[in-house]
Amino acid sequence: MQIPLFNTVLSWILKKRKYQVDMFLQHPVEVQNEVLYELLSEARHTYLGKKHGFEDIKSYDSFTKRVPIQQYESIEPLIERNRRGEQNVFWPSKIQWFAKSSGTTNAKSKFIPVSDEAIDDCHMKAGKDMLCLFINNNEDTEIFKGKGLRLGGSSAIYEDNDTYFGDLSAIIIENMPFWADFSSAPSTKTALMSEWETKMDAIIEETIQEDITSLSGVPSWMLVLLNRVLEVTGKDTILEVWPNLEVYFHGGVNFKPYREQYEKLIPKKSFRYYETYNASEGFFAIQDRNNSDELLLMLDYGIFYEFIPMDEYQGEDSQAIPLEEVKTDVNYALVISTNSGLWRYLIGDTIKFTSLAPYRIKITGRTKHFINVFGEELVIENAEDALEIACSKYKATVSEYTVAPIFMEGENSGGHEWLIEFKEAPQDIAAFTAALDEALKELNSDYEAKRYLDLTIALPVIHQAPSGLFYEWLKKNDKLGGQHKVPRLSNKRAYLDELLQMTHSEAG
Known part of the structure; x- marks a missing residue:
């Protein structure tokens, strides 16, 4: 197939999806209701469909009464049955793939x-929609004249009981349509290599002579790759290696702490950053406008959404609400039913x-990754916004961080x-600390109240x-690459204490 013709056809197909x-x-509400009833109809004869009477569910209210909210631990025994080869447990079609995910370390x-x-x-x-939204917003794009560099997970696919498990990114690469190889780099063989550091070298060897026009992957790991590209090539910026680079599609972690470093590596005013929100459980939202920090909730992917207000959150005992009842600027835990x-x-x-017209969102954190030891309810969004303010004031740049409580x-x-x-690093760490503290007070009234006179x-x-500490920690825990990430906030000290111990060992 001729590449120019292929790119023209692909661009036309992607633009059609916009309709x-x-x-x-x-x-939006009608589409979501249609998704729910289609899911229930498809799965009515499965083990869970019969157990919860899917055939008799005719309303959202009936759905919430018959089907309980569940976390992974509650369904793990059924997943193990499914992994051992038993079918028709969750879904009628054969479940052959399992995305291995630990969320954190x-x-x-x-x-x-x-x-x-x-x-x-x-x-x-979603992958096609990501491109569709980008090219509809950037009519003069030439990303299909080159290749997209994809940085997937570090796990290969492992066979187990005639089922397969691995990083979601590896599963997706295994199932890519044939035409994806025309527009992607590195090769599938390299993309699926299991040993992270060896794979990084192989990716660089394969791609530095290619015309790379787009990047996709988790910001922390992509940053490691790009810095290694500069080391290998001896260049000062990534644009000297790939001059036609146009866009970076990123997700997995908050991009704010990394943006300044990327802007130095890719000093191009017209360069675009497009965020996505996907996980092992599904692909949920995509940035649909240039220069935006909001994500469009994608409503026709076979996922039905519900939401639990975090000020009423009680885990599996929570009461969820449907899309039409949500409000802006309220923190919600996400509940999904999927295909x-x-x-x-x-x-x-x-x-x-x-926004509610259309439904746009921001990711604010994790239900388990926050600090609320003293009633301060500090979430990741607060921490990263405060860091951004302090860094801007004292011309600092953060690579990685973690926070834990000091108990009374x-x-x-x-x-x-x-x-x-x-x-x-800031020249004055004490001034930086004070600026961070003031920003946290401005952003979080509960934190401000607990900080009053240092009483609580x-x-x-x-x-x-020290430089490279978090990388070494992830390596030590066999968590290099893919969706693995540093836990930002924790109500316990386990992560922090281990990292501090490594710091002291290095210093010793």
Whole structure:
């Protein structure tokens, strides 16, 4: 196939999808209701469909009464039955793929069922929509004249009991249509290599002579790759290696702490950053406008959404609401029912709506990744916005960080202890700490109240981590690459104490 012709046809196909997107923009509630009833109808004869009487569910109210909200631990026994080869448990079509996910660096792995329908009608569809929205917003784009560099997970696909498990990115690459190889790099063989550092070298060797026009992957790991590209080539910027680079499609972690570093690596005013929101459980939202920090909730991917207000959150005992009842600027825990057979599943993410027409969102954190030891209710969004303010004031750049509580002892106040790996450290760490504290007070009234006169929470304690500490920690825990990430906030000290111990060992 001639590449120019292929790119022209592909661009035309992607633009056509925009009309379908416009349909759910105009009729969001109707589209979501249709998704719910189609899911229930498809799965009515499965084990769970019979158990919960899907055939008799005729309303959303009936759905909520018959089907309980569940977390992974509640459905794990059924997933294990499914992994051992038993079918028709969650979903009628054969479940052959399981996305292995731990979310953070917890030792326990999750195995999320991924149906063929989810691969085709959710993940693959989302990949095309990501390109569709970009090219509709950038009519003069030439990204299809070159190749897209994809940086997937570090796990290969492993066979187990005639089922397969691996990183979601590996599963998607395994199931890519033939035409994807015309427009992607590195090769599938390299993309699926399991040893992370060896794979990085192989990717660089394959791609530095290619005309790379787009990037896609998790910001933290893509940054490692790009810095290595500069080391290998001896160039000062990525544009000297790939001059036609136009866009970076990113997701997995908050981009704010990384933006300044990317802007130095890719000094091009017209360069675009497009955020996506996807997980092992599904693909949920895509940035649909240039220079925006809001994501369009995608409503026709075979996923039915519900939302739990975080001020009423009680895990599986929570009361959820449907899309038509949400409000802007309220923190919600996300609940999903999917075309892989996850039913009213608590994914663990929190979001807030920035717009209701259309439904646009921002990711605010995790239901388990926050600090609320003293009633301060500090979420990741607060932490990263405050860091951005302090960094801007003192010309600092953060590579990685984690935060844990300092528990009260006797008459001593509690507090928050930060371990920050700076790309560019502030000259005055005490002033930086004060600026961070003031920003947190401005952003979070509960934190401000607990900081009053240092009675409950004292001024934050900040440690500067040596360069490469978090990378070495992830490597030590066999968590290099893919969706693995540093836990930002925790109500416990386990992560921080281990990192501090490594810091002291290096210093010793």
